[in-house]
Amino acid sequence: MAAKSTNSESVLFDIFLYAFMISVGIVTVYPFLNVLAISFNQAMDTVRGGIYLWPRIFTLDNYKEIFIYNNLIVAFKNSVLRTVLGTLLGVFSAAMVAYVLSRKDFIARKQISFVFVLTLYFSGGIIPVYMLIRDLHLMNTFWVYILPGLVNAWNIFVIRSYIDGLPISLQESAKIDGANDLAIFFRIILPLCKPVLATIALFIAVGQWNSWFDTFLYNSNSDDLTTLQYELMKILANTTAGASSADMARSGNPELTTRVSPESIRASITIVATLPILVVYPFLQKYFVQGLTLGAVKS
Amino acid sequence: MAMENGTALPNTTPKRRKSKWSVALEQKYLFFMSVPFVIWIIIFNYIPVWGWTMAFQKFRPGLSFREQTWVGFDNFVALFSEPHFYLVLRNTLAMSIMSLVVGYTVPVLFAILLNELRHMAFKRTMQTISYLPHFVSWVVVAGLITKMLSTDGGIVNQLLIAIHAIDKPIQFMAHGEWFWGIVTMSDLWKEMGWNSIIYLAAISGIDPELYDAAKVDGAGRFKRIWHITLPGIRPTIMVMMILSIGWLTSIGFEKQFLLGNSIVQDYSEVLDLYVLNYGIKMGRFSFGTAVGIVNSIVSIMLLLISNRVFKRWTNESVI
Amino acid sequence: MGNAKTWAAVTLAAALIGLTGCTNANKNEGASVATTSGDDKKPITITMFSEDLNSNYENMQSPVGKKITELTGVTLKIDYPVGDPKQKIALMAASGEYPDLIFAKNDSNLIVNAGGFIDLAPLIDKYGPNIKKLYGDYLNRLRWSKDNPAIYFLGTYGVNEKQWEPKDGFMLQHQVVKELNYPKLKNLQDFENAIKTFKEKHPTINGQPTIGLTLIAEDWRIAQSVTNPAVFSTGGSDDGEWYIDDKTQKPVFHYTRPEEKEYFKWLNHMYATGLMDPESFTQKYDQYKAKIASGRVLGLIDSRWQYQEPEQALKQAGKPELTYGIYPIMLNDSLKNRxxxxxxxxxxxxxxxxKSAKDPVRIIKFLDWLCSDEAQILNNWGIEGVNYKVENGKRVVTDMDLRNSDPQYGKKTGIGVYGYPFPQYGNGVKDSSGQTxxxxxxxxxxxxxxxxxxxxLSHYNAKMWQDLFPKASEFPVKPWGAAWQINIPSDTEGAVIFQKLEDIVRKRIPEMIIKSPDNFDALWDQFQREMDQAGVHKLEGQFDQLLKQRIELWNNK
Structure with missing residues (x-):
C-alpha cells in the first residue's frame, strides 16, 4: 500500500517537475535566442526594435564585420592555448592543495587554509600588481595569462568541500595498503573528484576564455600574444566609439561615429565568443550531470 | 606567517616539538604538495599589498615611494564623514543580503530538482539551457529587462492588463523601493543555472548505493532528497555560504548601474560604483585604496565570524 | 648678460642632446625641415597610445598608410584602450614606461604631473615650421599654464574649423511642421503648441500611441538631452556645467540660474500634461532609438548625433518625412541661441x-610633416590619380560614389585615418591654391x-539649418575657449564638490520634473539648498580662478 501511494505521489511530482523545468527553460533560453536573432538581423533594422526570436531582415553583415579583422586566427590560437594550459594547471594545482587541506590530520591545515582564504577578500590594487608583473618580467609574455592566477583559493575550497563529502574510509583503507599521500592523491582522490574537477575546469576555462583585461594591461603591444576576447572587445569598442562617452561626443568627429549599430555587433560577438564554449561543454557536462559510480573506483 | 607553525622550528623546546616535528616529517608529502603554492600565492597576492600604503598618502603616479606625501588617516576620515557613503553602504548590504538569500538557495533547489529528472537527454538539455544567460552580458540582459518592464508595450504590463490585474501600465523602473527586488530577480534569472553547477557536481559525488538502499527501504523521493541528497552536498553548501558572507560588501556595480536610472539612484548606487566615481575616475587612487582597505577589513571580519558560527552550529568551516 | 645667454643656449643644447640620445638627425636640421632628407627616411617604428579608437586604423597597410611610410620612413603602431583608459594611463605614469606618442585627452594631466611628457616648445621652434603654420597664433593656446609655459601636446581639433550645422537644439518631425503649415517656432510655447496640436489630431501613428516629446537620461546622456538644453535655451553657450557671462566673465554653476528654473518648470508641465513620454527618465538608449525609428515621436530635445542612427533607419525605410528639423527654440523671444x-x-x-621616446627629434619631424600641406591633402583627398585628380589646378574627387557608399572606404584607402587625433586643419580652411x-x-x-x-527649409526661407540660428558673427569669440575643457585638479576639494554636484543634479532634476507641478517650487528650493550644502559657491570661486588663468594664458601674446 505504502509503495503505491509513494508511486502516485511520485507521478504527481514528476508532472510538476517537468512543467516547472520547461517553463524555466523557456525563460532562460530567451535572452540567448534573442541575441542570436539580433546577430542575424540587419543592423539598421535592429535599431527599430521589436526583434524577438527570429531576424526580420536576415543578414550576415554583423559577422562579416567581425571577420574582416585579420589577426583573429592568432588571437584564437592564443585563447585556446591559454584556456587549455590554464585549465590543466589550474585544476591540478587546486586539486592538490584541496586534498592537502582536506586532511584533518595535517598539522598546518588551519594556517595554510587561512593564508589561502584571505586572498579572496583583499587585493593590493591594480598599480602594485602591475609593477610586480613588470618586475617579474612577465610583461609581453604568454605566461602572464597563466601564472598570476594559477592558484585560486575559491577553487581550492570548492574542491575541498567536495572531498569532505566523500567517505573517508577510502583514504584510510589505502593508507593501510601502504600508499603514501602523493599516491593516494593520484590514485584515489583525483578519479573520485571527476565531477567537481570538471566543474572547476569549466569555471577556469570560461574565465580564461573570457578574459581580456590582462591582454589589455600587459600584452597590448604584442600582436602575436593577443587573445580572441581582447580582439572582440576592441571591435565592440570600435563600433561604440562614436557614442561611448560625453567627451567623445563633444569631439563630434564623423570619422569616428558608428557605421554598424553597437547592439548588432555586441550580439554577433556574444555568439562568436560563446560558441566554442557550447561546443566543448557536453564533454565536461557528462561528469557532473550523470554522476559517477563509486563502485568502479572502489574495486 | 602562518606557515612557520607548520614548517620546522629548530631551536625550541625539544620534547613537544619533537613529536610535532616527527608528524611533520610523516606528512612531508603534504608539505611538498602545498608549500610551493603557498609561496606562489604569497608572491602574487600578498606582495602587492604594499600598495595599501597609498591609502595613507596623497598618491601621485610617477613619483617614487619616498617622494609621496603622507597624510595619515585623512582618506579614511574623508570616507567616514561622508553621509553619502552610508546610503551607498545601505544599498550594498540590502542587495547583497537579498541575493544571498535568494540567489543562494534557489540554485541549490534547482540542482536538486534537476537531479530528480530521470530522462537523461532532457536533463542535459535543461541544464545546458539554464546556464546560457550567464554568457549574455549584463548590458544585453539589462536592456531586455527594461524592455519587458516598459510601459510602452512591455510584456509584463501587457500581461497584467490582459488579466485585469491593473488598468494602467505600471512604471516598474521608476520606483526606488522596487529596485532591489528587480536586481535580485534579474540576477537570479541570469545566474541561477550557472551557480547550480557546483551543487550538481556535489550531488554527482554522492554514492548511488545510498539511493538504492533507501529505495529498498521504501523511502519516497522527498525523504531521499532530505536524507541523502542534502546531507551529501552539505559541506559544499556550507562552504559556499561562508565564502559568500565574506563578500557581502563587494557585489560589483555592473548590474545595478545598468539596470538603474536617475530616478532610482538613491537605491541603486553601491559601494563599488562609489569607489569608481569618487576614486579611480577622478584619479584619486589614495581614496580608492582607502575604501578598498575598509572593504577588506569588513570582509575578513565577516568571514571569520561566519566561519566560527558555522563551525559551532554545523561543524563545517573553511579554516 | 650676453654671457648668461650663451650659457643658457649651451644648456638647452645639452639638454636636447640628452633628450635625443644618439640621433644625428639634428645635425643637418637646417636643410631638412620642409623636405625630409634621406637620413630621415630610415625606417622607424613609432609606438603610440590613443585614448580614442579609430575604427578605420589599418596598421598602415592601406595605400595612404603605405605612402606615409614611403615618404617618411615611419611606421606607426597604435594601441587603443578597451577598458577604462584612465587605468592604463595611471599605470604608465606609475611605472614610468610610455609609448613614444600619447593621446590622453582629459587624463593628460596625470602624465604631465608624473613628468611623462617632454616639452615640445623648443623642438617646435627648431623643427616645426609646418606646426607653426597650422596652429598660427593659437600655438600659445597649447601652453600648459602660466607658471609652466611648456607645450606638452599638439591640439587635436581641426584648427579654424567652420561650423556649418547646428549641434544641439529642439527637433520636430517634418510632417508636424508641414501639417501645421510651418508655424512660427521660436519659443517653448511655440514648440509645445506644435506638438500638442499634432498629437491631438493624431493620437496614434501606425497603430501605436503617438509620443509628443521624449528625452533620454541614461547615464551621461542626461546632459545632452535634459540639462544642457536648459543652458542653450536660456541664452548660454556650451561651457559644460558652466554659464559664463560675456562681460563679467564670472562662471556660474548653471543650475543656480533663475532662468533655468523656468525651463525645468516647463519640462515639469510637459510631463504633467502627458506631452512628454513618461519613460523619458527610465528608458535605455536603445529604447529611445527604437521609439524614434518607429516614427511616432513628434519632438526631441537633444544633440544631433544622438538620433543619427534611428534617422538613418527611417530614411532607409523610405520615410524621410518622419525625420527631424532642428530649431533654435528659446525660453522667450528676447533670448538668442548661441x-x-x-x-x-x-x-x-x-x-x-x-619621455620614453628614444628619438624625439625624428618624431617631432614626423608630426611636423603631418602638418604639412602634402600630408593634409594626402589624408583628406587621398592619392592623386586614384582618389582625386587635378583639373585646371583644382583637386576633384574621382571616387565620390565609393566614398559615400562603402562603409569600409576609410579602412581600405586610409583616407581620414591620419587626421584626428593628429593635428589637422578644420573644415573650410583653404590652402595656398584657395582650395579647402x-x-x-x-x-x-x-x-x-x-x-x-x-x-x-524653403518654407522658412532657409537653405541650411544654420540659417535658422543666429550667426557666429553676432557674438564675441569666447576668450576661454570651451570651459568644459578646463580641468579641476583632481587632488583639490573642488573636484569632489563637482562630482557631488553632478550626483545631485542627476537625481534631483528628473525627480522635480516627474513630480506634481504643485511640488515644483518646493523641490527646486530644496535642490538649491542641497547644492549650497555641497559647496557650489566654493567651487565657483575655485573655477573663477582657473578661468582667469586660462583667459590670461591664452590671450597674452
Whole structure:
C-alpha cells in the first residue's frame, strides 16, 4: 500500500517537475535566442526594435564585420592555448592543495587554509600588481595569462568541500595498503573528484576564455600574444566609439561615429565568443550531470 | 606567517616539538604538495599589498615611494564623514543580503530538482539551457529587462492588463523601493543555472548505493532528497555560504548601474560604483585604496565570524 | 648678460642632446625641415597610445598608410584602450614606461604631473615650421599654464574649423511642421503648441500611441538631452556645467540660474500634461532609438548625433518625412541661441611625445610633416590619380560614389585615418591654391538633405539649418575657449564638490520634473539648498580662478 501511494505521489511530482523545468527553460533560453536573432538581423533594422526570436531582415553583415579583422586566427590560437594550459594547471594545482587541506590530520591545515582564504577578500590594487608583473618580467609574455592566477583559493575550497563529502574510509583503507599521500592523491582522490574537477575546469576555462583585461594591461603591444576576447572587445569598442562617452561626443568627429549599430555587433560577438564554449561543454557536462559510480573506483 | 607553525622550528623546546616535528616529517608529502603554492600565492597576492600604503598618502603616479606625501588617516576620515557613503553602504548590504538569500538557495533547489529528472537527454538539455544567460552580458540582459518592464508595450504590463490585474501600465523602473527586488530577480534569472553547477557536481559525488538502499527501504523521493541528497552536498553548501558572507560588501556595480536610472539612484548606487566615481575616475587612487582597505577589513571580519558560527552550529568551516 | 645667454643656449643644447640620445638627425636640421632628407627616411617604428579608437586604423597597410611610410620612413603602431583608459594611463605614469606618442585627452594631466611628457616648445621652434603654420597664433593656446609655459601636446581639433550645422537644439518631425503649415517656432510655447496640436489630431501613428516629446537620461546622456538644453535655451553657450557671462566673465554653476528654473518648470508641465513620454527618465538608449525609428515621436530635445542612427533607419525605410528639423527654440523671444558662437581654438586635448621616446627629434619631424600641406591633402583627398585628380589646378574627387557608399572606404584607402587625433586643419580652411584641405563643404551637406527637409527649409526661407540660428558673427569669440575643457585638479576639494554636484543634479532634476507641478517650487528650493550644502559657491570661486588663468594664458601674446 505504502509503495503505491509513494508511486502516485511520485507521478504527481514528476508532472510538476517537468512543467516547472520547461517553463524555466523557456525563460532562460530567451535572452540567448534573442541575441542570436539580433546577430542575424540587419543592423539598421535592429535599431527599430521589436526583434524577438527570429531576424526580420536576415543578414550576415554583423559577422562579416567581425571577420574582416585579420589577426583573429592568432588571437584564437592564443585563447585556446591559454584556456587549455590554464585549465590543466589550474585544476591540478587546486586539486592538490584541496586534498592537502582536506586532511584533518595535517598539522598546518588551519594556517595554510587561512593564508589561502584571505586572498579572496583583499587585493593590493591594480598599480602594485602591475609593477610586480613588470618586475617579474612577465610583461609581453604568454605566461602572464597563466601564472598570476594559477592558484585560486575559491577553487581550492570548492574542491575541498567536495572531498569532505566523500567517505573517508577510502583514504584510510589505502593508507593501510601502504600508499603514501602523493599516491593516494593520484590514485584515489583525483578519479573520485571527476565531477567537481570538471566543474572547476569549466569555471577556469570560461574565465580564461573570457578574459581580456590582462591582454589589455600587459600584452597590448604584442600582436602575436593577443587573445580572441581582447580582439572582440576592441571591435565592440570600435563600433561604440562614436557614442561611448560625453567627451567623445563633444569631439563630434564623423570619422569616428558608428557605421554598424553597437547592439548588432555586441550580439554577433556574444555568439562568436560563446560558441566554442557550447561546443566543448557536453564533454565536461557528462561528469557532473550523470554522476559517477563509486563502485568502479572502489574495486 | 602562518606557515612557520607548520614548517620546522629548530631551536625550541625539544620534547613537544619533537613529536610535532616527527608528524611533520610523516606528512612531508603534504608539505611538498602545498608549500610551493603557498609561496606562489604569497608572491602574487600578498606582495602587492604594499600598495595599501597609498591609502595613507596623497598618491601621485610617477613619483617614487619616498617622494609621496603622507597624510595619515585623512582618506579614511574623508570616507567616514561622508553621509553619502552610508546610503551607498545601505544599498550594498540590502542587495547583497537579498541575493544571498535568494540567489543562494534557489540554485541549490534547482540542482536538486534537476537531479530528480530521470530522462537523461532532457536533463542535459535543461541544464545546458539554464546556464546560457550567464554568457549574455549584463548590458544585453539589462536592456531586455527594461524592455519587458516598459510601459510602452512591455510584456509584463501587457500581461497584467490582459488579466485585469491593473488598468494602467505600471512604471516598474521608476520606483526606488522596487529596485532591489528587480536586481535580485534579474540576477537570479541570469545566474541561477550557472551557480547550480557546483551543487550538481556535489550531488554527482554522492554514492548511488545510498539511493538504492533507501529505495529498498521504501523511502519516497522527498525523504531521499532530505536524507541523502542534502546531507551529501552539505559541506559544499556550507562552504559556499561562508565564502559568500565574506563578500557581502563587494557585489560589483555592473548590474545595478545598468539596470538603474536617475530616478532610482538613491537605491541603486553601491559601494563599488562609489569607489569608481569618487576614486579611480577622478584619479584619486589614495581614496580608492582607502575604501578598498575598509572593504577588506569588513570582509575578513565577516568571514571569520561566519566561519566560527558555522563551525559551532554545523561543524563545517573553511579554516 | 650676453654671457648668461650663451650659457643658457649651451644648456638647452645639452639638454636636447640628452633628450635625443644618439640621433644625428639634428645635425643637418637646417636643410631638412620642409623636405625630409634621406637620413630621415630610415625606417622607424613609432609606438603610440590613443585614448580614442579609430575604427578605420589599418596598421598602415592601406595605400595612404603605405605612402606615409614611403615618404617618411615611419611606421606607426597604435594601441587603443578597451577598458577604462584612465587605468592604463595611471599605470604608465606609475611605472614610468610610455609609448613614444600619447593621446590622453582629459587624463593628460596625470602624465604631465608624473613628468611623462617632454616639452615640445623648443623642438617646435627648431623643427616645426609646418606646426607653426597650422596652429598660427593659437600655438600659445597649447601652453600648459602660466607658471609652466611648456607645450606638452599638439591640439587635436581641426584648427579654424567652420561650423556649418547646428549641434544641439529642439527637433520636430517634418510632417508636424508641414501639417501645421510651418508655424512660427521660436519659443517653448511655440514648440509645445506644435506638438500638442499634432498629437491631438493624431493620437496614434501606425497603430501605436503617438509620443509628443521624449528625452533620454541614461547615464551621461542626461546632459545632452535634459540639462544642457536648459543652458542653450536660456541664452548660454556650451561651457559644460558652466554659464559664463560675456562681460563679467564670472562662471556660474548653471543650475543656480533663475532662468533655468523656468525651463525645468516647463519640462515639469510637459510631463504633467502627458506631452512628454513618461519613460523619458527610465528608458535605455536603445529604447529611445527604437521609439524614434518607429516614427511616432513628434519632438526631441537633444544633440544631433544622438538620433543619427534611428534617422538613418527611417530614411532607409523610405520615410524621410518622419525625420527631424532642428530649431533654435528659446525660453522667450528676447533670448538668442548661441550654438554657433565661436570658441576659438580648443586646445584642451592633444598628442604629445613621452619621455620614453628614444628619438624625439625624428618624431617631432614626423608630426611636423603631418602638418604639412602634402600630408593634409594626402589624408583628406587621398592619392592623386586614384582618389582625386587635378583639373585646371583644382583637386576633384574621382571616387565620390565609393566614398559615400562603402562603409569600409576609410579602412581600405586610409583616407581620414591620419587626421584626428593628429593635428589637422578644420573644415573650410583653404590652402595656398584657395582650395579647402578637407573635402567637406556646405554644398556637400545640402546635397545630402532629403526632399521633405529641403521643402521645410524653403518654407522658412532657409537653405541650411544654420540659417535658422543666429550667426557666429553676432557674438564675441569666447576668450576661454570651451570651459568644459578646463580641468579641476583632481587632488583639490573642488573636484569632489563637482562630482557631488553632478550626483545631485542627476537625481534631483528628473525627480522635480516627474513630480506634481504643485511640488515644483518646493523641490527646486530644496535642490538649491542641497547644492549650497555641497559647496557650489566654493567651487565657483575655485573655477573663477582657473578661468582667469586660462583667459590670461591664452590671450597674452
Amino acid at each position: 550654438n554657433f558662437q565661436d570658441a576659438g581654438y580648443s586646445a584642451g586635448w592633444g598628442i604629445g611625445i613621452s 584641405y578637407t573635402i567637406k563643404s556646405e554644398q556637400q551637406i545640402m546635397d545630402a538633405y532629403t526632399a521633405p527637409e529641403k521643402d521645410v
